[in-house]
Amino acid sequence: xxxxxxxxxxxxxxxxxxxxxxxxxxxxxxxxxxxxxxxxxxxxxxxxxxxxxxxxxxxxxxxxxxxxxxxxxxxxxxxxxxxxxxxxxxxxxxxxxxxxxxxxxxxxxxxxxxxxxxxxxxxxxxxxxxxxxxxxxxxxxxxxxxxxxxxxxxxxxxxxxxxxxxxxxxxxxxxxxxxxxxxxxxxxxxxxxxxxxxxxxxxxxxxxxxxxxxxxxxxxxxxxxxxxxxxxxxxxxxxxxxxxxxxxxxxxxxxxxxxxxxxxxxxxxxxxxxxxxxxxxxxxxxxxxxxxxxxxxxxxxxxxxxxxxxxxxxxxxxxxxxxxxxxxxxxxxxxxxxxxxxxxxxxxxxxxxxxxxxxxxxxxxxxxxxxxxxxxxxxxxxxxxxxxxxxxxxxxxxxxxxxxxxxxxxxxxxxxxxxxxxxxxxxxxxxxx
Numbered sequence: 001x002x003x004x005x006x007x008x009x010x011x012x013x014x015x016x017x018x019x020x021x022x023x024x025x026x027x028x029x030x031x032x033x034x035x036x037x038x039x040x041x042x043x044x045x046x047x048x049x050x051x052x053x054x055x056x057x058x059x060x061x062x063x064x065x066x067x068x069x070x071x072x073x074x075x076x077x078x079x080x081x082x083x084x085x086x087x088x089x090x091x092x093x094x095x096x097x098x099x100x101x102x103x104x105x106x107x108x109x110x111x112x113x114x115x116x117x118x119x120x121x122x123x124x125x126x127x128x129x130x131x132x133x134x135x136x137x138x139x140x141x142x143x144x145x146x147x148x149x150x151x152x153x154x155x156x157x158x159x160x161x162x163x164x165x166x167x168x169x170x171x172x173x174x175x176x177x178x179x180x181x182x183x184x185x186x187x188x189x190x191x192x193x194x195x196x197x198x199x200x201x202x203x204x205x206x207x208x209x210x211x212x213x214x215x216x217x218x219x220x221x222x223x224x225x226x227x228x229x230x231x232x233x234x235x236x237x238x239x240x241x242x243x244x245x246x247x248x249x250x251x252x253x254x255x256x257x258x259x260x261x262x263x264x265x266x267x268x269x270x271x272x273x274x275x276x277x278x279x280x281x282x283x284x285x286x287x288x289x290x291x292x293x294x295x296x297x298x299x300x301x302x303x304x305x306x307x308x309x310x311x312x313x314x315x316x317x318x319x320x321x322x323x324x325x326x327x328x329x330x331x332x333x334x335x336x337x338x339x340x341x342x343x344x345x346x347x348x349x350x351x352x353x354x355x356x357x358x359x360x361x362x363x364x365x366x367x368x369x370x371x372x373x374x375x376x377x378x379x380x381x382x383x384x385x386x387x388x389x390x391x392x393x394x395x396x397x398x399x400x401x402x403x404x405x406x407x408x409x410x411x412x413x414x415x416x417x418x419x420x421x422x423x424x425x426x427x428x429x430x431x432x433x
Contacts (some may be wrong), residue, residue, distance in 0.1 A: 008173070018112050021116065023097060025132050026129050029127055035092045036159055040161045040164055041126070042127075043127060046122070049403075050062075051138040054085075054141050057167070057174065058073060059153070059172070060152050060171075060173075061172075061174070062173050063191070064174060065265045065352070068257065070088055070263050071295045072257075073292075075151055075289065076270075077273075078103050080282065082147040084100070084146055084150060085102065085140075085144065085150070086150040087186070092423060098133070099111070101144045101342075106277050114139060115136060130155075134162055135161075137363075148274040156180070156198075160197075163197060163198055168198075169199055170206060170275070172208075173195055173210075175210060175261075175264075178319070181216055188211055188363075192217040196218055200227075205222040206271050208232050208265070209232045210232065215231065220229075232264060232267065236271055241263055245274065255291075256293055257293060257294075260327040269343075289304075297316045298315060299315045299316070299329055304433045307402060309415065309419050310405065310415050312417050314426045320352040320356060323353050323357060330360045330418075338362055338415075338416035339362060339365065340364075340420065341366040341418070341419045342366065342368070343368045343421045343424075344381065346375060348376065349379065362391075365391065366392070366405070369397070369398065373424035399432065
């Protein structure tokens, strides 16, 4: 029987003091996730409510794409000379990725000092890991006020720790799908009702591509909260990589991010910039900005001196919706005879994901165990692959799988490999190469 990792096992940091204090936060609550605003509000009150003193907040929820929208918006605003504080999660390699202050990743020195202060103020009161680091981010943002603050929801929306804020400039809802069923519910209706919990009165709402069920829920909530409301394919559209909104047309062909879904994500960020005066940008500058927007682990081609004969792509797809997007990109890019290395979180819908992978027709599926997260038993995933007649093999380790592929003889110039299935797996690869 495999030993289940504790989430604290996933937290690593090159600075041992930071690692130790981050791991200590898991001792304050018996659950890793316990959706509630009570504990974080208590801590924030002790800190003199820093979140209430932060202005010009952009709040982003959704199932897939919210991190990409946050990152695109961050880059667009920086390009206009504005200072931005941003809070995203989870991280790929370093915890510091989660918090950027005035356009720069938080330093180890400031991070450690603030974590120590927040831990002292919390005084061993019950609180989850995500709640206490969210409070840390709010405190940092209060101490370092920027022109804008971007908050990416961690899980859900209504009871997510970021949702202690009372006002925002705009709520952006990325595409909603089925994920985290044990916390949010097993239907789009239930999940969407959690996501729209971030919508604030008399604010602005921008909604990405949605199912009809999610659309109605977002529309109704926006109406109830007396918000300006804009939705993809109603108020703006994308055709042949061109963004259309009224008289505005923007060519998105130069965007560095791969996949048609990233054009949709970019369009959500762009609509926020068009509709919110404080986010307005010079649209003529986009040609120079688009090729410079970068977001690690999102259908990204990676060069590695360790594997010169492999063309390696990485993607953090980790649910059925994410894999449907990845498979669409594989088909449109006409990637053939490729190998896929896969590891999935223990609570993910592996049958649904394998069904999506079948559509991409990999040459062989390499199933590996997660080293920094609790993964599905590879034997169960292999059984599903066998059911769908996908040629597969189990390896204990990601790099053993890569070395095996490296040795395979073929007639192609470079063997194509896609590493996917979890943020932990992709992060592990990036950390070691």
